[in-house]
Amino acid sequence: MSETTLRPPERAATTTEDPADPAPRRRARWRGALLRLHFYAGVFIGPFILIAALTGTAYALTPQLEAWLYHDELTATSPHDPLPLAEQVHAAQQVVAGAPLHAVRPAPEPGATTRVLFADPSLGASEFRTVFVDPGDGTVTGDLTTYGTSGVLPLRMTLDQLHRNLLLGEPGRIYSELAASWLWVVALAGVTLWAARRKRNRTRRRDPAPARATATRRHSRLGIAMLGGALLLSATGLTWSAYAGANIAELRTAAGWSTPEVDTSAAHREQDPHAEHRGADGDSVPGDTAAPAPSDDATVETVLAAARGAGIDASTIEIAVPERPGDAWTVSEIDRSWPTQVDTVAVDGATGEVTDRVRFADYPLGAKLARWGIDLHMGTLFGWPNQVALAAVGAGLTAVTVLGYRLWWQRRPGRAGFGRPVSRGQWRGLPRWALVAAGATAAAIGLLTPLFGLSLLVFVVVDVLIGRLAALRRRRLSHTG
CATH class of the missing domain: 3.10.450 (Nuclear Transport Factor 2; Chain: A,)
Structure with missing residues (x-):
């Protein structure tokens, strides 16, 4: 919600602009249409953004608490x-x-x-x-x-699931995806309205209500300060969302920006003459005489030594057991701090031979950016400074949202009810090319982020229905009068 929700667009203004010039009226229409979108998005999506900000802040601040809480388990x-x-x-x-x-x-x-x-x-x-x-x-x-x-560990696991899906499983992910899908829209709309208001204030009087003016300044200044963080959290949050995340993954694949993975089946194909006779899930079929995999606890020593010899030198690593007998083991660096260490090798557990490797240095640029963005979002990329920055952004988004609702409350007519939205019909004064461009842009974004597109469509349909009902009510009253 923007500070400009404090004034309906029909309010009289002191201006030096030429009334015969259509440009100011067109700018006012643009501003009114954007303000109406910003208003509705802020009012209805605000709770989702608020919950995501609060839970994300809690998650960012708990690593040290978790280390203290689980000290006995973590300490040798x-x-x-x-x-x-x-x-x-x-x-x-x-x-x-x-x-x-x-x-x-x-x-x-x-x-x-x-x-x-x-x-x-x-x-x-x-x-x-x-x-x-x-x-x-x-x-x-x-x-x-x-x-x-x-x-x-369990504390942050609970907070992570609360942030991701409100502890409701897959259906709950709709909440977080809605928040990520709309956060950047609300943020950019608010900045645009702030810039328009600054320009407009040079030629018209200021809001006479001191309380509203103070809340407006705080809301807008804090929103500007949070812009970069809001855009980053929105973009990175969408990468692992349910619906938009799948579309983004397809785009990355088409662009050749997918994260490369080691081929764990290389040793399996080379050494198992019956590989082609296995079922799709890797289970044995009649006639399969492949030897069983070596003992896991004994093989892990061979695999670790081979990986260290192949350049896996991070202190934090994971040695993963193959999913199917005969497949290669994987040894992955899992140090997500800076500089990032996420190289991976595949190792034949029977011979200790390295059969495949993927180095982070060889990642496509898009895959590197995705890796850094996710780690930045989780607060691991730069250690505690990253945590502090995330906590500051989360607290700022919380404050911006609360101030937005306060502005809505202050705008209520006659100190009763709720704040009024900007009047309908702002789009009617816009050029046709602008409407077509805006519609095409909204459709493209909606296809990429389906929950944004669906919720925007719901806003429009509900708004039209409310407008029609209000018009019918006015006609009925005029006839009875």
Whole structure:
């Protein structure tokens, strides 16, 4: 919501412009149409933006709290040299009673524990049962559920899901996608209206209401300060949204900007003569005599040594077990800070041969930008300064939204009800080419971000219906009068 919602466009103004000149009237129509869009978007999408800002701020500020809360699980106290990684994995396997091994994250530094991740069908997508092992003596220090590549622990996992989908699962993602889809629209519309208001104030008197004028200045100045952060959060948030994210992924693929992945099936195809006779899901079919995969806890040592020899030198890595027997293991750098370390290699667990590799330096530019944008959005790219910046943007967006609602409340007629929107029909005075261009632009954006397009269509339809009902009511009153 913009400060310009304080004045209906029909209000008289002191101006030096020529009344015969159509340009000022056309500019007023443009401003009125944009203001009406900004008003409705702010009123109805504001709650989604507010929730996303609050939950995002909480997520950005919790890494240190999480480190304190889960200190026992994360801290290794044994003074001995680390045991072989296979022994650490074996110690974790004694706790989970036969659960399939998913991945291993060796202790990244002295004093830290090793994480051994197990698949658990009772958990949600990207969630793993994680056993924490002291590398020095193999003592299990904890057993928690972790989430995603970042491996966040239960506190931040809950906040992440709250921010992403309000703890409602996939249906709840509609809320966050609506917020991301409209945030940039509301922000750019507000800046445009602010610029138009500054220009208009040079030739007309200021708002006589001090309280509204003060709230207007705070809303607009804070909105300008938050513009860059709002646009960045909107763009990066859309990349992993449900509907717009899928469209963006298709565009990146078409442009050759997809994130490259290692081919884990290379060793499988070369060494398994029956590879072509496997089912689509990798299960054995009659006549399949392939040998079973080596023991996971023993192979992990071979895979780690091969990866280190192939240049995987980050302290924070993940060794992932192949999904199918005969496929290659993957060893990935997962250090998302700056400079980014996300190189990956595929390793044949039977021979220790590196069968494929992907270096971050070889990523397409679009894939690099996507990686940095997501890590910036999550507060991991630059460490605590990134967290502070995200918290500041989240607090600023919260304040801008609250001030916008305050302006709406102050604009209510006769100090009763709610603030009035700008009058209808602003588009009628615009050139036809402008209407066609605006419609085409809205349609293109709506196709890319379907929830934006659908919600905009709902706004328009509801607005038209309300206008028709109001017109019918006026006619009825005039006839009865």
